[in-house]
Amino acid sequence: MRPLKLKIAGLNSFVEEQIIDFEVLTEKGLFGIFGPTGSGKSTIIDAITLSMYGKIPRNSKDFINTQSTSMSLTYQFEIGVDGARKRYIVERNVKRDAKSGGYKTTLARLREIGESGERVLAEKDREVQQKIVDLIGLTAEDFTRSVVLPQGKFSEFLKLTGKERRDMLERIFGLEKYGSKLLVRIRDVKREKSNLLNEVNAKLSQHEGVTKEALEDLKKKFEILKEEEKTLKEQKDKLDKEREKLKGIWEKQQELNQFLHKKEVLDQQLKEIEDKKEKLKKAEKALSVKPYIDSLVETEKKLILNQKDVEKYSKELEEAEKLLEKVEKEYEASLKEKEEKIPLIIEKEERLKRAFKLRDEIKKINSEREKLVKEYKDLKKQIDGIEREIKALSDSIDIAKRQLGEKEKRINEIKVDSNKREKIFAAFEIQKEFERADKEKKEKEKRILELKELIGKQQKDIEKIDNLLKRKEKEIQEVDNNIKKLEMQKPPTNEDLLDLQKSLERKRVEILELKEKEKLKNEAENNLKEILKIKEEINNEIKEIEEKLKNKNNSLEEVKKDIEELVKNNMAGELAEGLKEGVPCPVCGSIHHVRLAQKVEEDLIKEKQEIKANLEKDIMDYQSKLFKLKGELSGIEVKEEMYKKEYDKLWDILKDINLLKLEEELNKMESDFIQWKEKLEKWNKSKEGLETLIKKLKEEKASLDLEHTRLKEGINKDISLLKEFESSLEAISITYSELEGQLRISREELGISDFKEKVEEINQKEREIEGLRNEIENFKNTIEELTNKKETLSNNLNALSIRKGQIEEIGKEKSKNLRERQQEFDSLSEGRDIEEYLKEIQYNKEKITKMESVLKETLEKARKDKQNIESKKISACKSRDLLNNMFREQSEKLENALLEKGFKDKKEALEYLLDSENIKKIEEEIKNFENEYVSVNKSIDRLMEILKGQKINEEEWNQLEESIKGLEQVLNEKRKEIGATEKAISDMQENLQKVEEFTKQKKELERVVDILNELDNLFQGNKFVDFIAARQLKYITFFASKRLKEISRGRYALEIDSDNNFVMRDDFNGGVRRSVDTLSGGETFLTSLSLALALSSHIQLKGRAPLEFFFLDEGFGSLDAELLDIVMTSLERLKKDKMVVGIISHVDELKGRVPVKLIVTPPAVSGEGSKVRIEYT
Helix, strand or coil, X not given: CEEEEEEEECECCCCCCEEEEHHHHCCCCEEXXXXXXXXXXXXXXXXXXXHHHCCCCCCCCCCECCCCCEEEEEEEEEEEECCEEEEEEEEEEEEECCCCCCEEEEEEEEEEEECXXXXXXXXXXHHHHHHHHHHHCCCHHHHHHHXXXXXXXXXXXXXXXXXXXXXXXXXXXXXXXXCHHHHHHHHHHHHHHHHHHHHHHHHHHHCCCCCHHHHHHHHHHHHHHHHHHHHHHHHHHHHHHHHHHHHHXXXXXXXXXXXXXXXXXXXXXXXXXHHHHHHHHHXXXXXXHHHHHHHHHHHHHHHHHHHHHHHHHHHHHHHHHHHHHHHHHHHHHHHHHHHHHHHHHHHHHHHHHHHHHHHHHHHHHHHHHHHHHHHHHHHHHXXXXXXXXXHHHHHHHHHHHHHHHHHHHHHHHHCCCHHHHHHHHHHXXXXXXXXXXXXXXXXXXXXXXXXXXXXXXXXXXXXXXXHHHHHHHHHHHHHHHHHHHHHHCCCXXXXXXXXXXXXXXXXXXXXXXXXXXXXXXXXXHHHHHHHHHHHHHHHHHHHXXXXXXXXXXXXXXXXXXXXXXXXXXXXXXXXXHCCCCCCCCCCCCCXXXXXXXXXXXXXXXXXXXXXXXXXHHHHHHHHHHHHHHHHHHHHHHHHHHHHHXXXXXXXXXXXXXXXXXXXXXXXXXXXXHHHHHHHHHHHHXXXXXXXXXXXXXXXXXXXXXXXXXXXHHHHHHHXXXXXXXXXXXXXXXXXXXXXXXXXXXXXXXHCCCCXXXXXXXXXXXXXXXXXXXXXXXXXXXXXHHHHHHHHHHHHHHHHHHHHHHHHHXXXXXXXXXXXXXXXXXXXXXXXXXXXXXXXXXXXXXXXXXXXXXXXXXXXXXXXXXXXXXHHHHHHHHHHHHHHHHHHHHHHHXXXXXXXXXXXXXXXXXXXXXXXXXXXHHHHHHHHHHHHHHHHHHHHHHHHHHHHCCCCCCHHXXXXXXXXXXXXXXXXXXXXXXXXXXXXXXXXXXXXXXXXXXXXXXXXXXXXXXXXHHHHHHHHHHHHHHHHHHHHHHXXXXXXXXXXHHHHCCCCEEEEECCCCCEEEEEHHHCCEEEEHHHCCHHHHHHHHHHXXXXXXXXXXXXXXXXXXXXXXXXXXXXXXXXXXXXXXXXHHHHHHHCCEEEEEECCHHHHHHCCEEEEEECCCCCCCCCEEEEEEC
């Protein structure tokens, strides 16, 4: 990828849109971006990254300029793949949200520019990011590391060792996923699989006892329960049929009892109904008199009220006349006051309104004067502050210049001669090699001794394990023999036990059923005896009642005859009373009436009729009792038959059965079952213990076999390693002697005993020089910044002084206006508070006006009130005369009505008076009673006809219901047990499938967990990361060494020693290898640059399109003129790789070494942002 054009607006220090033409800037292959610190040089790289990926390398959250509300970027670039080149434009606009302060992307678009025109590839933020990654093949992090080479980091990396170097390798090569992250992932997966294994084991433990044998036991139990259910159902069906047969009789019998009870209640209410009929007649008469009473009472009330009104109106009229006279006098006085004072009050009100207006103007002028005074004081304070700040800046500039001279002087004092430095560093390398050889020699001698001791120990351990293996084999054989003996003594199986248990259950059920039948037989016998006793009692009672009923019927016939005779005689007597001599008899026609019949006394007839009624009632009662007893007798006979059949049936079943013998057989079977079960449990426990023991012994033997093999392999490996160490020790001893001679010669020549101490002293001086140069650069920047700031403050001081003079002139004019308005205001206000004064005047005006208006209204109202009272009094007197006449007429009418209806006076009529609602209610009660009385008697006749003497005893019916209910409950319990057993079978079948599946899962998870345990051990201590990092480092070092040779004209090469530390090889000095600690500043920079370029190339291998440019954002200010020349010469040689190199710096000496420059001007005090321009050298 090669940049073509970049447009920036609103980003960091850039405000107005700036265009950077990279085609012009990169045409020479090498260019520079120059500008002071804070001018916006690094923002150019940020803009390229932000336009493509939507984020900047430094993760700044506030990247939009404070003077801008939005940011816009347009970046045009070119990609070359497989000989073809394509151009693309990416645009991105970001807006600041005024409310939340956050950022929102308003435009993100990627376009491809082809021969046929433009084509939009993506139009959303995420889509653009993804498309850029697809085109280039690099993420934002990879792109940043490739485009901006981290020189400082690689300079640091050259000298790191141990954990710090490994951590940096891990970060640079992105190896976290192979180190701690991969180990965490392995442990996460191991934890997850272990948890799953624990869950599977837990599930298997929950299904303990789930076996095929247990399933078969449940199925056999289910069959037994089904048979028991069938027997119980047959018994219940039989009782249900019997219940259905007697149900109709029982229900009709209950219904008849209810109606008989209801008739008794109604008979008791007859007298009360007759009383209500009489009361109803009296109420109807009283109701016809009520209108006369109401009219008279109403007239009396009106007369009383009328008299009160006449008295009230007379008094009110007298008071109204007095009030009218008083109000007329007050109104005349108020009207006169209004006409005299109101004009004067209005004139004063107008003058005070003018005073209000003047007061507002005075307030406004005072407010403006106060603001001017405040602004004047603030300006004076700012002017004093700026003057003090300018003086402080001048002092700071002088101090910075003085310190700058001191730093330059110190550099000249501590600088070391380069030839002597090279000899010391070469000797230091020999010393280090000698110390390393000495250390390695001692370590190998120590390691050889340790290996010999370890081999001896391992041989002893193998002998111990051989003895243990023989012992374990013997123990396993003994346990195996015990298992075989146990198998030969095996007791009855679970199947045998189950068969015996089923036989036991059947025997128990049989005995329980027989006991129940014996109980039922005894109950039936007792019930039969009780029924026969009750039947005899009922028959005797029936005979007694039939005799009494016969006597009552005979007496009734005699009374009926007596009544007929008396009625006939009475009719003849009544006819004889009406006969007159000479008038024909209507019966015989005779005109002479001798021996006339006498009239019978009414009391005698009534007496006979009462005797008849009592006899009829007694007969009905005896008939009812007789009917009831015959019904009971029928029910008793039905029960007698039922109990007799039940007793005979049970006797046939039980006559040949010996229950005692059956119970003895059951006890023996239970005892045998318990003994068999205990023997089987004891045998299973013994076998299980032996199997567990043999499993444990075999596992221990397998562990010993594994340890034996491991030790054997370890001995062979250690013997081989011992031979290698002995050979290596011989070679290192020769090197040790050679290095010792070279080191002695160097010490004699240079007169230095410890080169390490001397190198550290030189490095300390060079670090101090580098630090001093950085400080010098900082002092120069500080002086420049302080001078610019002083100039800005001087400009601000002039502007503030001008404004101060303007404020003084405006203040004088305001004071004059204020005096004039204040004089006029004092004259109008008369020295009083104008608000209070105006309120007082307005109050007096309103008071006078309101008083006149109120009195006028009061006068008119008093006149109207007097007229109204006079009218009311006249009307009340007329009403009084009319009411007196009406009262006399109504009294006469009421007296006549009471006499006609048979009431003594008004009080008696009111006592019998009922309202229409109560009359209607009593009529309804009488009617309902008569209807119900007839209905109940009819229902009794109907039910007695249906039953025809049949009856069931309540105790027998309840006993039958309870028997059915008890049997139904037993049947339901049995069905529940069947359902539970059926569900248990289903659950057992389902659980059997689960157990098989869990067992399969357990084996697989145990295999996976074993593998993960091995991986966990392998990846501990970041061994895998170290391995990959070493391979990557060798690859990077190879290409860095190749690059270093090119830019150093074949002198230097980069290598890695046995500890993976960097070593530089100087081929112009006999191929001597030097530690990176001994490199000069220029050598360090060349080496670091080579490593950075190699890393960039390595990262770009991940991408699809090569990056054809990069930036060096390095502190070149720390290099002296000689090192700067080496660096620039090296960079110019990179052009042959078609690589465009951009240098980002604020060092002026570099400007003359690059052919094309992009000058970045920092933001101005006036608010303008950073500016860019291209210059040629």
